[in-house]
Amino acid sequence: MNAVILLIYNAVLNGTPLLFGTVGEVLTQKSGNMNLGVEGMMYMGGAVGLGAAFYYEKMAGAAASGPVAVILALIFAFLAGAVGALIYSFLTISLRANQNVTGLALAIFGTGAGQFIGEYMRTREGGYVAISNALKTAFQSSPFPKALQSVPVVGQLLFSYNIFVYIGFIIAIVMAVFFMRTRKGLNLRAVGESPATADAAGINITRYKYLATVIGGGISAIGGMVYIMTIAGCVWNHEGLAGEGWLAVALVIFCLWNPLNAIWGSTLFGALMILYMRLHLPIPDQLYKILPYIVTAIVLVVVSLRKKRENEPPASLGLAYFREDR
Amino acid sequence: MHEQKTPLIRLAKRGVMSPGRMWAIRGASFIVAILIGAILFLCLGHNPLEAYGTIVTGSLGKATAIRQTVKLAVPLLGTALALAPCFRMRYWNIGAEGQITAGAIAASYFALFWANRLSGPVLIPVMAVAGALFGGICALIPAFFKARWGTNETLFTLMMNYIVIGIVRWLQGGPWEGKPGSQIIPTFAKSAMLPKVFGIHIGWIIVLVLTVLMFIYMKYTKHGFEISVIGNSENTARYAGMNVGRIIMRTVFISGAICGLVGFVIVSGANGTLYDSAAGGVGFTAITVCWLAQLNPFAMVGISCLLGVLDKGADTLQTRMAVPASISDIITGIFLFCMLGCEFFINYRIILRGHKEAAEK
């Protein structure tokens, strides 16, 4: 029983970076943009988010407050991803470049930029970038009172996560409501399904696409920051971050473009990533660690086998739109 | 409600542009990329001229430097060539990294366990064939599902990267480990190493031959024709009686096989052993080489050399000016963004308010 709770707890924690990555990309793809640069944006978000917390503490010294550091890290990680997504948007929406290649370019650029920033901070700050334990607590412990956390079973399952888990859940739920229950959500979906239709209905395609992609990129990038500040223990660790962004893109397909599915989908993948530590099987750890990737491949195949109208990707995903096209 | 105003900026599709103007625009975007890079160096507090100078002298200043630059360019060119038919077919193979590694594993197997049984002239070709075969098979798995059920190949090929690299990590720490606990696979015997010409392993000759072959393959053969048709429209290909699925699998196998061959060149020529980052990002960077060259094999030679210069130069930059070497990825990204953006100016015209444009020829 305890082992199961611990597994779920850790799965949720490990899945949270993926949740941000996925939900951000869902928003992007709903507008018809296939941004493969999630990996790059998560790197940028991770490095910049860490940098924001680190330099804030350096400036504020002992007066540094945990919540402020968290908010700064969130904002800067978001901005870093938004900048990456803005480059992507400008190239694909305004200049109508190929979305696949632009996304890949962003992945290369972003991983480079993230690593560069991480390394640069390290060399300038004397070989080690880390924040104090006091601040770490703000990033890694639950926002709920101790009493609530220590309720048996429920306490650990519901109230003991770090703040980002709850933020991620809220974003996913809000986004689902936005898609299904609001006019703007309807308009956005129309842009992704059929830009020509949306355009003829008087929707400003460019604005919707830019906003969805840039905000989506920002949300994805927060995932990178969450990884660095929680799982990686507030130090720059590009090895660990590698692959998260790509898994997030795969998860978008897995969760059928529905942010609510992303919640359990990311938890499932979080579980797969840590299973080798929790559930011992007679296979070497190194092979055990590739399990999430194998499962993703299988998921891709299963999704392609089962085709249903409502489960299809946005119909114009990956295509540029030019109104005067004949 | 609206005052009588025409929009500030309007777009219109262009007719056909002369090749001269087309390359002039591409050249201009190259210069823009260099300028953006210069701004980046300025922001970091370095003199851009000095930084670019360091990159050039660091990569081309001495014979040893040139050799190292060529060594970096060889796998890049080989992989870009491998990807060209896939991209022509609009099959987004981003699993070159894994296919290279798969080829490297197979080649390493023979280098490690057959070196005492086979002599050099036999061993090397066996390694090459094994590498190609393994790379091809690794590429074939996602291609099969793509051909059969239309499974998303972009992500599948990518997942294969992590799977194959995971296998190398296991080999490194397990069955193939040299000294127990070292996590390192032993160095190959001399007979398993590629011979050298002009002080560089003969991988460079292999990829140059491949360049010519790939050009002919894409342009003049039936296979090349089939690939172009499928890339344009799968429906048309079906109408023409092509077996689309089979052609996809065949092409991707060839692509993976060349990647595998590159993997063999890397372990047998450059590294002399196998480790998890043997491919070292080449699989991704090659995508950009391929695209920047507009899938033209000869243009790939130039661009992979350019990226080789950047890569090697960035190393020198790190030692001399303490700029992290990942700057080369950033600059590669900037180049790619600029080149991608410039295609717009080839395909569209911008009409500003107040400018009446003359009808174009």
Place this chain on the structure above:
Amino acid sequence: MNARVCARERVTQLDEVHAIELRNITKRFGSVTANDNISLTIDRGRILSLLGENGSGKTSLMNMLSGIYYPDEGEILVGGKPVSIRSPRDAFENGIGMIHQHFKLVDVFTAAENIVLGLEEKGKFDRKAIAAKVREISDRYGFGIDPNKKVYDMSVSEKQTVEIVKVLYRGAEVLILDEPTAVLTPQETGKLFEILRAMRADNKTIVIITHKLNEVMEISDEVAVLRKGRYIGRVKTSETNPAALTEMMVGRAVSLNIDRPVPVDPKPRLKLNGVTVVDHEGVVKLDHISFTAYSGEILGVAGIAGSGQKELLEAIAGLYTIRSGNITYTPEGAKPQELVGKTPMQIRQAGVAMAFVPEDRLGMGLVGDMGMTGNMMLRSWLSGRSIFVNRKGPTELAKQVKERLEVLTPDIEYPVRRLSGGNVQKVLVGREIASAPSVLMSAYAVRGLDINTSYTIYNLMTEQKQKGVAVIFVGEDLDVLLELCDRILVLCGNRVSGIVDARTTTKEEIGLLMTRVGGGREDA
């Protein structure tokens, strides 16, 4: 709601007669001038037909009113005031709504969702209130649409209805309909015209873009004619006749009769028996299709779009897996052979050719980025043992096709994507005819062509028929089918609902068959 109220107010201030005035409008696409200095007034409460051949610039001109294109020169006046229509939203605000030929609807949305799409009404997003309002409009003109039905479940005419309601919901006073009858049965067309008359009675202004003369005569008050991007003139419908209109449209007197020789010595060439195909989602696409196509005749295929036309041709060509039934093919002076189970390549080499023109003209039989040579090669690329492609034969063929069918291209290596629609189709049809087939299937071969080129294609078909080829001609325009074909097979709901003699049948009879599901009747 706001947009609508606005539009109403605007309308009351309108000039009594002219709803819209276009002054000296010019629009160019690259080197093509789509509209050359056009001036036109559109009167209130009337139905105006905008007549012209395909490619004469009718749609481009109207797209400038609906905000899809922006004019290069000239000005637009709504209610006597100059306006700038930069986007579809501006068009709504000026009370202009357009129903495009290719419906602009989101397939996975419901009717109501499509109708309110893009509106920025205040207050809560209340689906129930919206549905009620949609019903109210629907009842006023007698549309009868279900607000909660998904578009992908709708028939073509239902989709068109949704488009019209969408425009009315936004308070349009001027409705522009682009080729509204192209996809309708004669009966549906009649119903649409009733609705248009009801709207005219409601003082709405209506513009119909069309190239069908009989419809112009039936519905409109006035006709404006365009030719090759130029404004030719306007006439009152009551004071003109089809021949005079054709002359205005084409620029000279044209005989609109297709030469139709009686089939000589028809022999069964292709016999389908109970052919059933199912797509990969398990939906039946052809349901026990049986008929015989004879040598030396043109068999027309009529039906509402998506009744199985595409699948029928693809099944014969071997591109669809056939679940049951057989296809017997008897070439001239040879033994009958079974086509089911053969590869597309084998079927084609046996002499069955197909020219399918899809909506975007490319993508089904042509490679847009290649020149004529490359596209000719699509037929012969596999010939010979060499691993290299033979370019000589295709180059020769390209030259021949270019010359014989007068294909306008700067060079045979010039990408066909950049050719005009008619020339693209000539390349496709020319290639298929050049293979000297004994069965020639064509679908939508005259899609989007001007009258002259259309007749070139009809003549080519007739020529093939006289050579003893069995021609299967899938068409959209019933008038053409009635004049060109010897027999007409009608598809409805993926079944054969009837086969009629084209010389004796009527449009109404075919129209009824198009909507009535018949059995898989054996063709005697």
